[in-house]
Amino acid sequence: MTQRGNDLIRGSLDLMVLSVLADGPKYGYLIQQRLNDASGGAVRAPAGSLYPLLHRLESEKLLRSRVENSTGRQRKWYELTAAGRRRLSKQAQQWNELAACLETLLRPVLEAPPDPA
Amino acid sequence: MTQRGNDLIRGSLDLMVLSVLADGPKYGYLIQQRLNDASGGAVRAPAGSLYPLLHRLESEKLLRSRVENSTGRQRKWYELTAAGRRRLSKQAQQWNELAACLETLLRPVLEAPPDPA
DNA sequence: GCCCGATACATCGGATTGCTATATATCGTC
């Protein structure tokens, strides 16, 4: 059925997660909410994508985590490492390049007349 | 070695290809050049990615193609179908949402003080 | 005449990734 989930989001989820963590530690479910809010519902970050992604970022030493059990409800708080901040800033730069490229490509498309045919 | 090629580009190559075709038919190699030019060299679209992608878009009826042999040099010209234009406009819309989201997420990061530590 | 780099398209196949489905457990509240 050629299922293709989040399409455009692919590849930018790393950057999104790093950026929501830039203003302080958060746990997975909270990150999910933030992404949903920040995008007005446009970005879905399903649990099956998000948690493996967090594990990967941690194994790359871009995040560190600590588990909180005191509330009874288990939460795993993630925090940017120094390497994570460097990566964030590098990817933000790359994102800007990509956005500039797409803007160039899309401007004529969006300005095109609404097809009077 | 956890190879991860084009990173951010993932997922947006469809849109890029559709948008370069918006101002008229082009053949594969030319599309490749355009993407490279439009991005200042930042976007690589290797043949092994681009041609299968074109085949897929055609099989989804978003493109139609015709082969030109008259010049001796074989070229396969691709053109947007009506469905292709609809998809382009839909994906352009989605891209704008994503870009707005990322801009929101990244603004505070980019404005952050340059770490006086 | 021949070599070489650029042009032009194509496919194979290992590696990687994305995400649905599924599982487990706590919490509040009805």
Added chain:
DNA sequence: GACGATATATAGCAATCCGATGTATCGGGC
């Protein structure tokens, strides 16, 4: 004690990526 929200996790398959490789034409330099 049922239900929806909160919270994390993984299995497993479909889909994707792209380097390597193959074919062939063209133009220029020698």
